[in-house]
Amino acid sequence: MISITILGSGNVAQNLFEAFLAKDDVSIMQVVGRKRSSLSYFKGRVALATFHEELLLADVYIMAISDDAIGSVSSKLSLKGLLVHTSGAVPLSDIKNHERIGVFYPLQTFTVGKLLDFRNIPICIEANNAESFQLLKRLGHILSDTVANIDSNKRKALHLSAVFVNNFTNYMYIIGRDICVQNELQFSMLQPLIQETADKIRAMSPIDAQTGPAKRGDLKTLHAHLHLLKEKNQREIYTLLSNSIKARLQS
Amino acid sequence: MISITILGSGNVAQNLFEAFLAKDDVSIMQVVGRKRSSLSYFKGRVALATFHEELLLADVYIMAISDDAIGSVSSKLSLKGLLVHTSGAVPLSDIKNHERIGVFYPLQTFTVGKLLDFRNIPICIEANNAESFQLLKRLGHILSDTVANIDSNKRKALHLSAVFVNNFTNYMYIIGRDICVQNELQFSMLQPLIQETADKIRAMSPIDAQTGPAKRGDLKTLHAHLHLLKEKNQREIYTLLSNSIKARLQS
Incomplete structure (x- = not known):
């Protein structure tokens, strides 16, 4: 069982939420947004929180937020678990203030209100240590047949x-x-x-x-x-x- | 029953041939090419001829040939039936020397060796008289759910x-x-x-x-x-x- 928390409320967050929710091997601890009002999609289906609250422990914290926000949001958090972003364009090193960091990038276009099957969506992963990498690999394979080791330049x-x-x-x-x-x-x-x-x-x-x-x-x-x-x-x-x-x- | 003859041997000719061959309401009289050697795809499956020979009578003659050739090929033929081309770019008036002319344009990309289902391919038709138009409409609906009246400008x-x-x-x-x-x-x-x-x-x-x-x-x-x-x-x-x-x- 891998415990995760999703930070963000947009298309990617919603798609990841639905995909992970359907899996027995993953438990979603919380979904976290700027304000409670931005989390209406998830209401009643999972524990909710804002970035200002203390968050529950999770194995992986997934930031499904805009590229620009990754640096500032990560610098304000201080989490024990592995903190990853989901962006194609942002380097791993943009994640600040955390020991264990990574990337969990689903190579797909996501649309409001359209839920996709992750089985054939390639998940590109990267991490700053071998243990975190293995954890992301396991997490990726729960969703998809294709999990690829792709560094920030690639x-x-x-x-x-x-x-x-x-x-x-x-x-x-x-x-x-x-x-x-x-x-x-x-x-x-x-x-x-x-x-x-x-x-x-x-x-x-x-x-x-x-x-x-x-x-x-x-x-x-x-x-x-x-x-x-x-x-x-x-x-x-x-x-x-x-x-x-x-x-x-x-x- | 509509009788047709296909002039041409490329991707479009092959795709039209296979699609019409599968239909009980259409009989393919001949496939016609520049040389017999260019018609190897059709060999043993239909009567073959070259442009120099006299062609059998058919209701519709379909030129599935390159845009440039439509003017010159049509000017050398003298057919009793309705003579149409399959091009998106060539105006109806490029067909020479024939009384009854038309267009039968399947809006799709065709690939060597890949046969497509015509059912959802729009067929754009045009003709220089109402009777020919009705004939093309009937022929189009044998293949496709979408047959559209599209003039040369459109x-x-x-x-x-x-x-x-x-x-x-x-x-x-x-x-x-x-x-x-x-x-x-x-x-x-x-x-x-x-x-x-x-x-x-x-x-x-x-x-x-x-x-x-x-x-x-x-x-x-x-x-x-x-x-x-x-x-x-x-x-x-x-x-x-x-x-x-x-x-x-x-x-």
């Missing part, structure tokens, strides 16, 4: 990669939707294509999966598209990405 | 939108993979994130789904990422897309 690169495949991909969806709206088309028509684009690269490298006018060097279509795009920003993105695809796939 | 916009959500999204996957390779990380770790990014927008608008340092205005992470990116092209894309997300979501 995690930063992984997070950067995630920005491209998640944040920037989602922005491509926004532009696709904007073009649909401007032309009175249903964006939902593109959903099967979006789905298949993601599915395709399970079985093949994205380099082999690349298609389209830029890859083919189809200047006629490239010019027709630029002619259609009225917004300067859309034209800039279209031009830069088309040129990049051409250069990347011919190198 | 189809061009839809195809442009598809370039963003498919071609450019796939290029984001390529950069994500490049960053993984450069940092000795497994790209497969990002697969669940890629999948969830696509799944997420089934239930919510991509505008609401946008997350990340650019949206949050998290300058610290944005600068750290730029510092990590060594390739000029990756830096340009990171900067342009981050600035675009900031501008788009604050407007």
